[in-house]
Amino acid sequence: xxxxxAYPLREFGHQWLVYRRSWRxxxxxxxxxxxxxxxxxxxxxxxxxxxxxxxxxxxxxxxLAPGMIAASAMQMAFTSGAFQVFFQxxxxxxxxxxxxxxxSPRDIMIGQQLFSSAxxxxxxxxxxxxQVALGAADSWMSLLTVxxxxxxxxxxxxxxxxxxxxxxxxxxxxxxxxxVIQPLYLLSGTFFPLSTQAHWVQTLAYASPxxxxxxxxxxxxxxxxxxxxxxxxxxxxLLFVVAGLVVGSWRFRRRLHA
Numbered sequence: 001x002x003x004x005x006a007y008p009l010r011e012f013g014h015q016w017l018v019y020r021r022s023w024r025x026x027x028x029x030x031x032x033x034x035x036x037x038x039x040x041x042x043x044x045x046x047x048x049x050x051x052x053x054x055x056x057x058x059x060x061x062x063x064l065a066p067g068m069i070a071a072s073a074m075q076m077a078f079t080s081g082a083f084q085v086f087f088q089x090x091x092x093x094x095x096x097x098x099x100x101x102x103x104s105p106r107d108i109m110i111g112q113q114l115f116s117s118a119x120x121x122x123x124x125x126x127x128x129x130x131q132v133a134l135g136a137a138d139s140w141m142s143l144l145t146v147x148x149x150x151x152x153x154x155x156x157x158x159x160x161x162x163x164x165x166x167x168x169x170x171x172x173x174x175x176x177x178x179x180v181i182q183p184l185y186l187l188s189g190t191f192f193p194l195s196t197q198a199h200w201v202q203t204l205a206y207a208s209p210x211x212x213x214x215x216x217x218x219x220x221x222x223x224x225x226x227x228x229x230x231x232x233x234x235x236x237x238l239l240f241v242v243a244g245l246v247v248g249s250w251r252f253r254r255r256l257h258a
Contacts, residue, residue, distance in 0.1 A: 007103050011111025012118070014094065019119065031126050034072040038065060038134070041191065058138070058222060065136040066145050066217035067190035069127050073120045073149040074156050074210050078181050080116035081157030082164040082173050089165050095256055105252035109165075113158055113245070120153035121146065139223030148220065148234075152213030155237040158244025165248065165255045184210050189218075212236045 038061070046060035088095045098108055124146045131137055167173055187201055188194070188210040194202050205211045216233040219225035 007107040008110035008114060011098065011103060011108050012114040014098070015112060015115035016118070018094075019115070031123050034068045034127060035130060038068055038130070038136075042068075042136070043134070059136075061134065061136045062138050062222065063218065064191065065131045065134070066142070066221035067214045069124055069131070069145055069149045070152045070213035070217045071185050071188070071190045071210060072127060073124055073153040073213065075181065075185065076120050076123060077116055077153030077155075077157035078160050078177065080112070080119060081160030082167075082176070085112065085161045085164040086167055086170060086173055089255060099256045105256040106249045108256070109161060109245070109248050109252045112161060113154065116157040117150050117154055120157075121150045124149040124153075136221075138221055141223055141225060142221040144220045145217040148213060148216050151234065151237050151241070152209060152217075155209035155213070155240035155244075158241050158248060160244070162244050162248030162251050165251050184208055189214050209237055209240050 042061040042064040046064070049060040087093055090096075095108060099105065103111075128137075128142070128146050131142075164173060184205075187197065188205045188208055190210075194205055194211065197205070212233040216225070216230060216237075219229065
């Protein structure tokens with residue numbers, strides 16, 4: 001008898017085989033794009049910012065790098081959680097055939113989330129290597145920014161998958177990416193301290209999982225993380241992960257067994 005945990009792994013294996021044929025495109029989005037930001041802004045503009053150390057207290061590159069790893073994880077995870085789920089749920093998508101196998105809709109969703117986590121983890125690890133090479137890792141705790149990036153990604157990919165499985169028009173996903181994900185990328189403390197923004201922007205950012213991921217990665221990278229603060233950030237991110245998985249399991253079953 002096949003163990004229950006093996007079924008999600010089969011969906012993960014299928015996703016991985018497909019990814020092996022298209023990984024080059026994800027490298028551009030997931031690694032080269034943040035690398036350009038890191039070198040162009042972190043090093044280029046960072047020289048101007050570093051002229052006034054009172055502003056940040058650390059080099060701008062060390063400030064930016066951990067924010068970039070969390071923000072990039074969000075973008076990659078949303079792509080896996082929303083874009084891929086939408087297309088695979090269509091009549092010609094893989095879910096139409098997978099649901100006819102012993103795999104349940106819940107197995108399919110969990111397998112998809114495992115793949116999303118592995119993809120984010122690999123690209124985040126690559127980004128971290130570059131960060132170390134550029135001298136932007138200030139503490140041994142910066143190693144923990146990779147699993148935190150994976151958790152941040154899950155906090156977006158699980159809810160995104162739960163939503164996207166029921167979306168009928170792809171324009172809704174593109175609109176959400178343009179008017180929610182991209183502004184979060186810019187306005188969640190990734191590029192500059194959140195305290196410099198308007199009060200309403202700060203309020204929205206604090207409610208976003210991305211700010212918690214950015215803040216946790218940054219304090220780990222700078223060696224200023226505290227146990228209480230870290231647990232608060234982790235707990236907030238886990239809340240989105242669990243909610244996404246619970247709602248997603250229900251919505252996947254409703255859509256794929258309709």
